[in-house]
Amino acid sequence: DAGVIQSPRHEVTEMGQEVTLRCKPISGHNSLFWYRQTMMRGLELLIYFNNNVPIDDSGMPEDRFSAKMPNASFSTLKIQPSEPRDSAVYFCASSRQLNTEAFFGQGTRLTVV
Amino acid sequence: GIQVEQSPPDLILQEGANSTLRCNFSDSVNNLQWFHQNPWGQLINLFYIPSGTKQNGRLSATTVATERYSLLYISSSQTTDSGVYFCAVDRSGGGADGLTFGKGTHLIIQP
Numbered sequence: 078d079a080g081v082i083q084s085p086r087h088e089v090t091e092m093g094q095e096v097t098l099r100c101k102p103i104s105g106h107n108s109l110f111w112y113r114q115t116m117m118r119g120l121e122l123l124i125y126f127n128n129n130v131p132i133d134d135s136g137m138p139e140d141r142f143s144a145k146m147p148n149a150s151f152s153t154l155k156i157q158p159s160e161p162r163d164s165a166v167y168f169c170a171s172s173r174q175l176n177t178e179a180f181f182g183q184g185t186r187l188t189v190v
Numbered sequence: 191g192i193q194v195e196q197s198p199p200d201l202i203l204q205e206g207a208n209s210t211l212r213c214n215f216s217d218s219v220n221n222l223q224w225f226h227q228n229p230w231g232q233l234i235n236l237f238y239i240p241s242g243t244k245q246n247g248r249l250s251a252t253t254v255a256t257e258r259y260s261l262l263y264i265s266s267s268q269t270t271d272s273g274v275y276f277c278a279v280d281r282s283g284g285g286a287d288g289l290t291f292g293k294g295t296h297l298i299i300q301p
Contacts, residue, residue, distance in 0.1 A: 110288050120276065120291040133287065166231060175287045176220040176280050178238035184231055 079103075081182035083169050089188045095157040098185045101150055102171030110179065111144055111154050112168040120168070126152065127175055159189045192217045192281045196292035203267055204300055211262040211295045213277030221280035222253050223289065224262050228273045236262070236275075267299045 082101040090096050102109045110125040124134040126146045134144070141160070146152040156163055166186050172179040193216040203209055215222070224236040237244050237251040239260065244251055248267075253260040264271055274296050278289035 108287075112289075119293050120278075122288040122290070125288045127287075136288075168233065170289075176282075178221070178223065178235065179289060180235060181225075181233040184233075186231070 081169055081171050081180055083167075083182035083185050085185060086183065087186045087188075089190065090159055092160055092189055093158045094189075095155065096159045096163075096187060096189075098154040098167050098169075098187070100152045100154070100169030100182060102152070102169070103180060104150070106171035106173050106180075107149075108172045108175050108177075108179075109146060109152050110170040110172075111152070112170065112181075114166045114168065114184070115164075123154070156187075159187075161189045164188050192219070192279060192290050194277060194279055194290055194292035196275075196277050196295050198295060199293065200296045200298075202298045202300065205267060205269060207267050207299075208263070208265045209267060209297065211264070211275050211277075211297075213260040213262070213279075213292055215258050215260075215277075215279050217258070218282045219255065219279040220282040221289070222260055223278050224251055224260070225276040225278065226271075226273050227276060227294070233276070264297075267297075269299045269301055272297055272299045 084099045111123040114120045123136045124144045129146045144154045166184045168184045170179045170181045195214045226234045239253045241255040248265045250263045274294040276294045278291045
């Protein structure tokens with residue numbers, strides 16, 4: 078099993094640009110989660126999907142953030158326009174069902190300059 | 191939301207020492223996981239342990255759900271055990287799903 082795959086691993090972009098982060102969950106997993114890790118706030122849940130449907134996006138910080146899951150094997154997290162305070166490591170995780178063991182991807186380190 | 195408190199926040203030990211990390215949580219949980227974040231930033235699953243005791247090599251964990259705490263034991267520590275250890279929980283009942291993380295225990299194992 079390849080695990081959760083995220084791309085890119087690193088992204089450096091200029092303020093105001095659009096950023097798209099990608100995630101491929103583990104095959105057969107029905108739940109997908111996006112987290113953000115910063116020094117100030119630690120690891121925090123942004124949004125999660127169950128069976129490709131967004132269930133709770135209350136953790137999304139602003140309307141500049143959006144996430145989609147067009148099919149069971151792909152999800153995107155988009156920031157438009159990006160700001161320096163969006164700099165963080167963004168993790169995607171998946172689990173077989175809600176409330177079961179979650180597995181994390183290697184993360185995308187985003188730097189907005 | 192549910193609160194997750196980990197202690198100690200920092201721990202420095204010599205190679206070969208044993209350690210106990212604690213996680214307290216404020217509500218009933220369906221899911222409790224321990225992770226190790228290595229120096230490269232990877233979150234590595236250690237245990238999925240909403241209740242009971244599990245062991246994996248030098249590591250073991252115990253969750254007492256009725257008293258709302260979990261313990262992670264590391265025996266005969268090695269320098270490769272260094273990193274940040276996170277406890278994360280998923281509250282039971284309706285409402286929010288997804289893991290709420292503690293702030294972690296930063297462990298340094300010195301040779």
